[in-house]
Amino acid sequence: MQTDFLVIGSGIAGLTYALKVANQFPDKKVTVITKTNTAEETNTKYAQGGVAGVWNEAKDSFEKHIEDTLIAGDGLCNKNVVEIVVKEGPDRIKEIIEYGTRFDKDEKGAYALGKEGGHSEFRILHHKDVTGNEIERALLQTVAKTKNISIIHHCFVLDIITQHHLGFLVTKSTLNITCYGVYVLNLNTNEVEKITSNITLLATGGCGQTYRATTNPKIATGDGIAMVYRAKGRIENMEFIQFHPTALYEPGVSPSFLITEAVRGDGGILRNKHGEAFMEKYDSRKDLAPRDIVARAIDSEMKRTGTEYVYLDCRHFEKEKFIHHFPNIYEKCLSIGIDVIQHLIPVAPAAHYSCGGIKTDENACTSIQNLYACGECASTGLHGANRLASNSLLEAMVFAHRAFLHVSNHYQTLQKNIDNITIPDWNTKGTTEPKEMILITQSFKELQQIMSDYVGIVRTNVRLARAMKRLDLLFEETEQLYRSTKVSPQLCELRNLITTGYLIVKAAEFRKESRGLHFNTDYPNKSSLLQNIVL
Ligand code: FAD
Numbered sequence: 173m174q175t176d177f178l179v180i181g182s183g184i185a186g187l188t189y190a191l192k193v194a195n196q197f198p199d200k201k202v203t204v205i206t207k208t209n210t211a212e213e214t215n216t217k218y219a220q221g222g223v224a225g226v227w228n229e230a231k232d233s234f235e236k237h238i239e240d241t242l243i244a245g246d247g248l249c250n251k252n253v254v255e256i257v258v259k260e261g262p263d264r265i266k267e268i269i270e271y272g273t274r275f276d277k278d279e280k281g282a283y284a285l286g287k288e289g290g291h292s293e294f295r296i297l298h299h300k301d302v303t304g305n306e307i308e309r310a311l312l313q314t315v316a317k318t319k320n321i322s323i324i325h326h327c328f329v330l331d332i333i334t335q336h337h338l339g340f341l342v343t344k345s346t347l348n349i350t351c352y353g354v355y356v357l358n359l360n361t362n363e364v365e366k367i368t369s370n371i372t373l374l375a376t377g378g379c380g381q382t383y384r385a386t387t388n389p390k391i392a393t394g395d396g397i398a399m400v401y402r403a404k405g406r407i408e409n410m411e412f413i414q415f416h417p418t419a420l421y422e423p424g425v426s427p428s429f430l431i432t433e434a435v436r437g438d439g440g441i442l443r444n445k446h447g448e449a450f451m452e453k454y455d456s457r458k459d460l461a462p463r464d465i466v467a468r469a470i471d472s473e474m475k476r477t478g479t480e481y482v483y484l485d486c487r488h489f490e491k492e493k494f495i496h497h498f499p500n501i502y503e504k505c506l507s508i509g510i511d512v513i514q515h516l517i518p519v520a521p522a523a524h525y526s527c528g529g530i531k532t533d534e535n536a537c538t539s540i541q542n543l544y545a546c547g548e549c550a551s552t553g554l555h556g557a558n559r560l561a562s563n564s565l566l567e568a569m570v571f572a573h574r575a576f577l578h579v580s581n582h583y584q585t586l587q588k589n590i591d592n593i594t595i596p597d598w599n600t601k602g603t604t605e606p607k608e609m610i611l612i613t614q615s616f617k618e619l620q621q622i623m624s625d626y627v628g629i630v631r632t633n634v635r636l637a638r639a640m641k642r643l644d645l646l647f648e649e650t651e652q653l654y655r656s657t658k659v660s661p662q663l664c665e666l667r668n669l670i671t672t673g674y675l676i677v678k679a680a681e682f683r684k685e686s687r688g689l690h691f692n693t694d695y696p697n698k699s700s701l702l703q704n705i706v707l
C-alpha cells in the first residue's frame with residue numbers, strides 16, 4: 173500500500189497532525205495506523221488533569237508559564253522550545269475547542285482553570301477528571317467527518333523502512349538515513365505488509381510499560397522509540413522517566429489508576445502512615461512541588477516507615493465539589509470501598525511519562541529524513557529533566573502543528589523520496605510459529621521487575637550495573653526468539669521494551685549527577701556540565 177501521509181498513532185499527536193494535513197491537502201490520502209482495534213485506546217484517552225495554557229491574561233502570563241516549565245526542567249530545557257510551546261499553546265487549545273472539546277466552565281461562563289504541581293498560577297483547562305477522553309472523542313469525531321483520512325486499526329508497525337532494508341549498510345554515522353514507510357503486521361490477516369509513503373509521522377506515545385507499576389495502558393511499549401533506535405536514529409534523555417506521585421495503590425492491578433495532581437491542586441494533602449503531612453519537610457511548595465520532588469519524598473517516606481504507600485487526604489473537601497470536579501476518581505475509589513470524603517486514599521508513585529525519546533528539532537523533524545515525530549515519543553527539549561504537569565498534551569498539539577507546517581512548506585522536496593525504489597517484502601525465512609508464548613510473558617514480567625527494582629526513583633551505580641547485566645541476558649534470549657519465530661505483537665513489544673529499558677539504563681549510567689527525575693545516590697549533586705544524553 174502507498175499513502176501520501178502516513179501517521180503512526182491515533183492519540184492527540186497523530187490525530188491533530190492528520191486533521192491538519194488532510195485539510196491542507198484535500199485530494200491526498202492520509203492514513204493513520206493504530207495497533208489496537210479501537211483508535212481511542214491511547215495514553216491520551218486516560219489523561220486526567222488537563223492542558224496547561226496561559227488563558228487568564230489578567231493574572232497569568234507567558235513569562236510565568238515559561239518560568240515554571242524551566243524550573244521543573246531543572247536546567248535542561250531548551251529555552252527557545254519552551255517559549256515556542258508556551259506562546260503557541262493557546263492557539264492550539266483554541267483549535268481543539270473548535271474541534272468540539274468541551275472544557276469545564278465556571279458559573280460565570282469562563283473556563284474553570286485548575287492548578288497542578290510546579291504551576292505558579294491556575295492555568296489547567298480540563299473536562300472533569302477525564303480530559304483526555306474528551307479530547308480524544310472530539311478529535312476522532314472530527315476525523316470521522318474528514319473524507320481523506322482513513323484509520324487502519326489492528327495493524328502493528330514493526331519497523332520503519334530505510335536504506336538498511338534495501339541492502340545498504342546503515343550505521344549511526346551514515347548521513348541521510350531516509351524513511352520510506354513501514355513494515356506492519358496486519359493483525360486481521362496475520363501477514364506482514366509494507367506501507368510506503370514520502371512522509372511518515374511517528375506519534376506512538378510513551379514507554380510506561382517498561383515498569384511494573386505504571387499509569388500507562390498496555391499500548392505504551394515505546395515502539396516508536398525502539399524503531400528509531402534500531403534504524404540508527406537519535407534518541408535523547410531517556411534517563412528522565414517521570415514517576416507520578418499519586419497512583420492509586422491497588423496491588424495486582426495494572427495499569428495503576430491515576431489520582432490526578434489536580435486533587436492536590438484543589439487542596440489534597442499527602443500523609444504518611446502516622447497521619448503526618450510530610451511534604452513541608454521536603455519542599456516549601458509542599459504538596460504542589462514539581463513531580464520529581466514529590467515522588468522522591470513519597471519514596472523516602474515509604475522506605476522510612478516501611479510501607480508500600482502513603483495516603484492522600486481529601487476528607488476536608490466538600491463532597492459535592494469533589495464529585496463535580498473528580499467524578500471518575502470518586503466512582504473508582506468507591507468501587508473498591510473507599511469513600512474519599514471519609515477515608516484516606518492509599519497512593520504510591522508509578523511510572524507515568526517519558527520526558528526523553530526520539531530527538532526532534534523545532535519542526536518535529538527527527539534525525540532520519542522524511543520522518544517526523546511528535547507527542548510523547550519525541551524529545552523536543554521542552555521538558556528537560558522533568559516535565560511540568562499538563563504540558564504534555566500541549567506539547568503534542570504544538571509540535572503536530574509545526575510538523576504540519578514544515579511538511580506543507582517542503583511538500584515538493586519531500587515528494588521525490590520513494591520514486592524508483594523497490595522495497596523488498598518482509599523476510600520470514602527460517603521462522604516458525606512460536607511454540608511457547610509463555611516465554612514471552614515471563615520475560616515481559618522479568619523486564620518490568622528489573623526496571624522497577626533497579627532503575628526506579630532512586631538509583632545507584634551498582635543497581636544500574638545489575639539492571640544492565642540482566643537486560644543483556646533478556647536481550648540475547650529475545651533476539652534469538654525473534655530470529656526463529658514468526659512475529660507477534662507480544663514478541664515485538666517485549667523487544668521494544670527491552671530496548672527502552674536498555675536506553676534508560678544506558679543514559680542513566682552516562683549521567684554522573686542527580687538532576688530532575690534522575691537521582692543517583694553515588695552522585696547526589698548536580699554537575700556544572702549541562703548536557704543532554706543522546707544515544
Ligand atoms: P498516545 O496517546 O499514547 O497514542 C499512541 C498511539 O500510537 C496509539 O494509537 C497506539 O495504538 C499507537 N501505536 C503505538 N505503537 C504502535 C505500533 N507499533 N503500531 C501501530 N500503532 C502504534 N498529559 C497532560 O498534559 N495532561 C494530563 O492531564 C495528563 N494525564 C495523564 C494521565 C494518565 C493516566 C496518563 C497515562 C498520561 C497522562 N498525561 C497527561 C500524558 C499524556 O496523556 C500523554 O503524554 C499523551 O496523551 C501522549 O499522546 P500521544 O499522541 O503522543 O500518544
Ligand code: SIN
Pocket residue numbers: 219220221222431432433434525560561562563564
Ligand atoms: C495528572 O492529572 O495528574 C496528570 C497530569 C500530567 O501527567 O500532566
